[in-house]
Amino acid sequence: EYIWYCGMGVDFMSSVRVSVIIPTRNVAENIANIIKAVSKNCIGLDVEYLIIDMNSTDSTIRNALNAIKANKLNGFVLQNGNSTVGSALNTGIYKASGKYISFVFARTLYSDFIPSYYELAEKKGADFVFASSKLSDKEAKALAVGLNNIKGEDLATAIARSIISVEIPAIMLRNDFVQSNRILFSENCRRGYAEQYIYKIALSNPKTAFSEFKLKKDTENQAPIKESNDNKELHILERVDAIREIAELVEARFGNDRELCELFRYEKLPDVIMNCVDTLLKNGVKPSSIKTAMKIKRCDEMLEVSKNAPSSLKKRVFIWKKFPKLYKPQ
Structure with a gap:
């Protein structure tokens, strides 16, 4: 109300x-x-x-x-x-x-x-x-x-x-x-x-x-950014949900556009997942905890990249999936 x-x-x-x-x-x-x-x-x-x-x-x-x-x-x-x-x-x-x-x-x-x-x-x-x-x-x-x-x-x-x-x-x-x-x-x-x-x-x-x-920031009048533990919390993976919904929207509206569908499903979505992983690792979250949260959200199923994806993304995904303890956040 x-x-x-x-x-x-x-x-x-x-x-x-x-x-x-x-x-x-x-x-x-x-x-x-x-x-x-x-x-x-x-x-x-x-x-x-x-x-x-x-x-x-x-x-x-x-x-x-x-x-x-x-x-x-x-x-x-x-x-x-x-x-x-x-x-x-x-x-x-x-x-x-x-x-x-x-x-x-x-x-x-x-x-x-x-x-x-x-x-x-x-x-x-x-x-x-x-x-x-x-x-x-x-x-x-x-x-x-x-x-x-x-x-x-x-x-x-x-x-x-x-x-x-x-x-x-x-x-x-x-x-x-x-x-x-x-x-x-x-x-x-x-x-x-x-x-x-x-x-x-x-x-x-x-x-x-x-x-x-x-565009210029109005630093004189804007409110100060408060310190937050958000980057240490696993709900940061909600960003994955947001982009997954966009990938699904693209597939529903532009299903005949294979290139566009692949961009969001097999490039943008894996990139967002890995960016979330990077943020969590940089803020001290253990790989095992991240893996558990990702499994619950079925993120591992979404970590598939297309052959046209950037080689850097392919490498990040491969190392994280195969050798998570050796992965270094970007």
């Missing part, structure tokens, strides 16, 4: 252009500055702010409400209970009334991208807009041209092969596109939900626009 806390902002009946969805948990010291920083950059753009709280035990909710009121914003706070981030984001999607949707993460905060994304989305009639922090101006221009009229499966391939990098805290989606294709986050995965969502977007064949806006 959701609990609503409405802000005292502008008229809720106004025509919202962008819904900014902000999942929160225990960021009381930072949430007001985050809301203020985002809204300051969006002056003149009709935005609604949806703060979806995941059972904060501090004053996050109160501070968020005060920030909405103090800055005279159109927004509200929803208490989503002790939920996953995926569940909180889905709640925001359900409630969003804007033409476009963007996600803002308190601990991975990018600055100033929303207005430029909106302008590009309107100009191009785009369903999906993203940018990069890593490309040179020349590379960004080339990518912007290359993504014109790209097919969804080609976009997914480029992401899977790390030709293109997309980050959930710096994208914009057309709301109608999301709703009509029912593109929702997995609510069961604590790891891999964002990566999975990007593939769901790509495989829904969006009209894509790459923004040449240079």
Whole structure:
């Protein structure tokens, strides 16, 4: 059951252009500055702010409400209970009334991208807009041209092969596109939900626009990243579940595209499994414990690589399967 806390902002009946969805948990010291920083950059753009709280035990909710009121914003706070981030984001999607949707993460905060994304989305009639922090101006221009009229499966391939990098805290989606294709986050995965969502977007064949806006972290206003034992916990293997579901989605939708199916089933999926193994080993988890957890999740059955897979991946898989005690994490 959701609990609503409405802000005292502008008229809720106004025509919202962008819904900014902000999942929160225990960021009381930072949430007001985050809301203020985002809204300051969006002056003149009709935005609604949806703060979806995941059972904060501090004053996050109160501070968020005060920030909405103090800055005279159109927004509200929803208490989503002790939920996953995926569940909180889905709640925001359900409630969003804007033409476009963007996600803002308190601990991975990018600055100033929303207005430029909106302008590009309107100009191009785009369903999906993203940018990069890593490309040179020349590379960004080339990518912007290359993504014109790209097919969804080609976009997914480029992401899977790390030709293109997309980050959930710096994208914009057309709301109608999301709703009509029912593109929702997995609510069961604590790891891999964002990566999975990007593939769901790509495989829904969006009209894509790459923004040449240079992404920059807002380190001044973002909440500090809390130390976590997540990388020592075996639930990191939930990332495997997320990508396995994508491999199954590819096979269901693009079964005739053998190359695409093989890419996700016999390259991307084994690569994700081995990356999880690497992370766990680096954080002191014993190979025997990893093997046991992988057996429960049937990961060993998924550690099959195609003949076209990179030789480095083939080698990693072979050593881990045959000589786990000799395997060295990458």
